[in-house]
Amino acid sequence: MSALLILLFVQDGNLVQNPGFEDGRKDPAHWDRCDGLTTFWEKDPLRPGKCIRVFSRIHIDDYHKRLEEMKLENPPPPSKPREIKGKGYDTVGGLDGVGYWSDWIDLKAGMRYTLTADVRSEGGKPKIFVKGYSELPVEIDDNGKAKKVLMRRVTFKIYLDCDGGDKWKTSTVTFCPTHDREDVKWARVMLYGYWPAQNYWFDNIRIVEAGKDPEAPKRWAALKEKAEQQQRSEREAQVKEARYCLAYVRKGIERYKADVGSLPPGLRALVEDPGDPKWCGPYVLELGDDPWGKPYQYKQTSAGYALKSLGPDGAEGGGDDVE
Ligand SMILES: [Ca+2]
Numbered sequence: 001m002s003a004l005l006i007l008l009f010v011q012d013g014n015l016v017q018n019p020g021f022e023d024g025r026k027d028p029a030h031w032d033r034c035d036g037l038t039t040f041w042e043k044d045p046l047r048p049g050k051c052i053r054v055f056s057r058i059h060i061d062d063y064h065k066r067l068e069e070m071k072l073e074n075p076p077p078p079s080k081p082r083e084i085k086g087k088g089y090d091t092v093g094g095l096d097g098v099g100y101w102s103d104w105i106d107l108k109a110g111m112r113y114t115l116t117a118d119v120r121s122e123g124g125k126p127k128i129f130v131k132g133y134s135e136l137p138v139e140i141d142d143n144g145k146a147k148k149v150l151m152r153r154v155t156f157k158i159y160l161d162c163d164g165g166d167k168w169k170t171s172t173v174t175f176c177p178t179h180d181r182e183d184v185k186w187a188r189v190m191l192y193g194y195w196p197a198q199n200y201w202f203d204n205i206r207i208v209e210a211g212k213d214p215e216a217p218k219r220w221a222a223l224k225e226k227a228e229q230q231q232r233s234e235r236e237a238q239v240k241e242a243r244y245c246l247a248y249v250r251k252g253i254e255r256y257k258a259d260v261g262s263l264p265p266g267l268r269a270l271v272e273d274p275g276d277p278k279w280c281g282p283y284v285l286e287l288g289d290d291p292w293g294k295p296y297q298y299k300q301t302s303a304g305y306a307l308k309s310l311g312p313d314g315a316e317g318g319g320d321d322v323e
Pocket of ligand 1: 019020021022049050051203204
């Protein structure tokens with residue numbers, strides 16, 4: 001990109017790179033590759049310059065086959081699509097819809113943005129989605145072992161209902177990606193052609209800043225407080241459950257002691273006969289783990305016995321053990 005173009009880009013304030021699909025070699029720069037079956041990078045016959053055409057009247061099986069081919073570094077040319085009869089309920093337009101994605105766009109917390117786009121069609125009204133992403137911990141399988149990694153996940157979604165018809169029309173929508181959560185840091189635009197199964201053209205995709213949302217920080221604080229409160233009440237319910245179980249097991253221990261004449265060597269002896277003729281159990285029906293997935297802790301002491309749960313942290317002490 002030349003210095004002049006960079007300057008124009010900065011002044012323009014558009015966060016979408018290559019918004020009019022004029023740059024690129026084989027495919028538009030900063031956008032998905034076109035598959036030559038449902039997505040095309042073309043010269044627009046109605047006005048100067050290039051645009052993206054999305055064609056959704058392709059049989060769903062042909063579309064899925066093409067999706068697989070497009071995972072290759074050098075996809076083969078598309079096969080000739082089968083003929084579609086009738087309205088095309090069996091097409092990608094009638095089922096999944098065709099999505100065509102932009103590159104990543106950096107977002108600012110608390111900022112509102114305006115999306116503007118030019119669209120025309122053979123009558124249908126396409127949509128343009130903006131999906132916002134947060135970096136969240138995700139559990140993945142690492143050679144059979146669960147491992148937590150940070151991945152970008154969709155945490156915000158909005159769409160622009162575009163005007164259709166045979167003339168280019170501009171549609172617009174303003175939104176705040178961090179309306180509810182502060183951590184939505186990136187966005188991608190998805191041009192989307194679906195029903196009716198036909199051609200849709202897209203051009204001049206713009207996302208510009210539209211001023212701060214002054215209410216956003218207050219909403220984040222309120223939602224955070226709500227989440228913490230929920231966590232607290234969940235914790236309280238778990239502690240209550242642990243106390244209830246401990247009382248139940250204590251009763252079992254007392255009954256065991258009354259029958260056998262001594263304390264059980266371990267909690268298993270409340271459930272399974274240790275081979276003592278005086279044993280008349282089971283003294284508890286089920287010996288489950290505590291609400292945090294750890295066994296209840298039992299040991300004999302000089303004063304009798306101690307029974308407790310290790311608490312939410314699953315470790316001895318820490319101020320959260322439940323007795
Ligand atoms: Ca263009």
